[in-house]
Amino acid sequence: MSAAAYYWAKFAWRRASRAEATSFRRVLLPHPYALDLPGVGASSTLIKAHDPTTGRAVGVVHDRTTGYMTVTTLLAPGGSLMAPTGTVQSSLRTWSSVLDMMSTDEQIQGASVTIQITPGAGEALGDDVRARQDPGAPRLAKQIIDELVRTTPHATASVAPWMSVTVDPQAAANAPVDLADQVAEALRVVDSLDLSGTGTDIERRATDIDLRRIVRSAYDPDVFNARDAEFADLQWSECGPQAADDSWEEYAHDGGVSVSWVLREMPRRPIAYSVLLPLLAPGRFQRRVTISYRVLDPYEGEAVLEREISHAHHRAQATAEFKGRAKWSQKADYQRAETAAAQVASGAQVVDWTLMVTATTRSAADLPAMRQELERAVKATRGIRMRPAYGAQASVFAAGLPLGYNPLVK
Known part of the structure; x- marks a missing residue:
């Protein structure tokens, strides 16, 4: 994050704070947006659909602004630390094939995988x-x-993983007009993604009650272990906070205070498949780790890598003209860009992705301890560099929930 981007974000956040746009209070007034979720979830609504293949109810989040629909799949918590290396490599290749399938499907706009760890x-x-x-x-x-x-x-800890896929049903060859047909098209596209062999087990599609529980318990951790009957009658807007304040480095909501960090830089060396284990290890505070994906189509991916090669070449050339030689890091960036371009030319795909971590405590007095625990977990990954989501705490908080918001989807 450059200094110019940092200070511009600081200026924009202060301007929004003076306009009271960073505070939310849910009041029952005759206002057209009184029953919407705050922030990036304001345009979302929850639809209860019926899945004929399983005979169960399915919760679909509909973005009324873009028309996109998000379907969430609950996964079974597991791991591959005890699996043989060959099994892990096979799972990675299968996951690569799933991402490759996303790049060739124009209806899939993006996906995210979230693992929520709640200490017991x-x-x-x-x-x-x-x-x-x-x-x-x-x-x-x-x-x-x-x-x-x-x-x-x-x-002990409760581990709840899920995968959310954002679909544009209007991108079909025969675009559905009716809302029910759009929901059916979204479910059909998500069912076409075969996750078998990726190292994870599908539990089931998330129901409307599951989505209400995940969203409501994120804003109010005290209701995490409540019965399903307590969420059945909740309106979608009631799943959000009653009050929330979006600060520069933390996000205060109903039952606690959250701190969100975003990816700054990945290590420049090969990493082990267990690199995220310190972030996924149980701690004192609830934590959500989210990886968001947007697979670029072949033409866009090739254009991105060509720009990377040109930028790396110009940076190295400018440094060489000023200091007499280019930096070794700049030469390495140019070589990596060329290697990636060669892989794309051989049929590989380019994936735009990011990593987000949100930790929640029930008391503001525990904020220093929670920040220290999160910082230690990031350092224990030995190479992944993250930073606080300055001025975007509420957005990153919502990005880890099945609200239909993916920061990489345009």
Whole structure:
């Protein structure tokens, strides 16, 4: 982030703050936007659809401004740390094929994968162990299990992963006119994405109740463990905050205060597939890690890499004219751009992506501790560089939720 971009964002945020555009209060007044979600979710609405393939209800988020529809798939929490290296490489190749499929489908505008880690107090671990314990097990085995439960009371966490795909149903060859046909077209496009072999298991399509729970519990963490019946009668606008203040480096909402960071730079060296493990490890505070994707079509991807080659060449040439030689980092950037262009010429695709992390605490007094925990987790990745989302805390907060907002989708 250049100095000019930083100070311009600071100026724009202060201007919005003086106009009271960074504060939200949900009041029941005869206002045309009184029943909308705040910020980037204002144009979204929730549609309860019926999936004929499974016979279950499906929640579809409709953006009334663009006409895009977002379908969320709940995934089963798992990992590949114990899997053989060949299995992991096969999963990566399969995921690459899924992204390749997105680039050739004009209806898919973008996708995001989110993993939410909510720390637990440990009671759930003890209850689960007692329910599954064999009464006829050896005494030594029972003692070891009881000791593990007793010594790790705060190491449990609830892990909730999901994948959201944004679809433009109007981009079909025969564009549907009716809203029901548009929802059916969006579900058809999402069903065409085959995630088998990517290392993850699909649990089911998110229902309207699932989406209400995810969004409402993000703004108010106290209702995270509430029953489904408490979310069934909620309006979509009621899932948002009752009050929120978007500050320069934090976002205060109903039941807590959140801090969001965004990707600054990836390491310039090859990284292991477990690089995000420190960010996904349970901590004291709730955390959401989101990777957003937008796969460029072949022509746009080739144009982007050609611009990268030209920019790297001009930067190295300007430095050489001023200092007598170009920097080694500039030469390395030029070589990487040429290598990527050669891969695209051989059939590879270009993916525009970003990484976002949001941590939430229920007390403003814990903000320093939460920032320190998040900073340590980022440093533990050994190479990934992130920074606070200056002046965009509310937007990055919403980008990790299934609200139909993807910062990479134009």
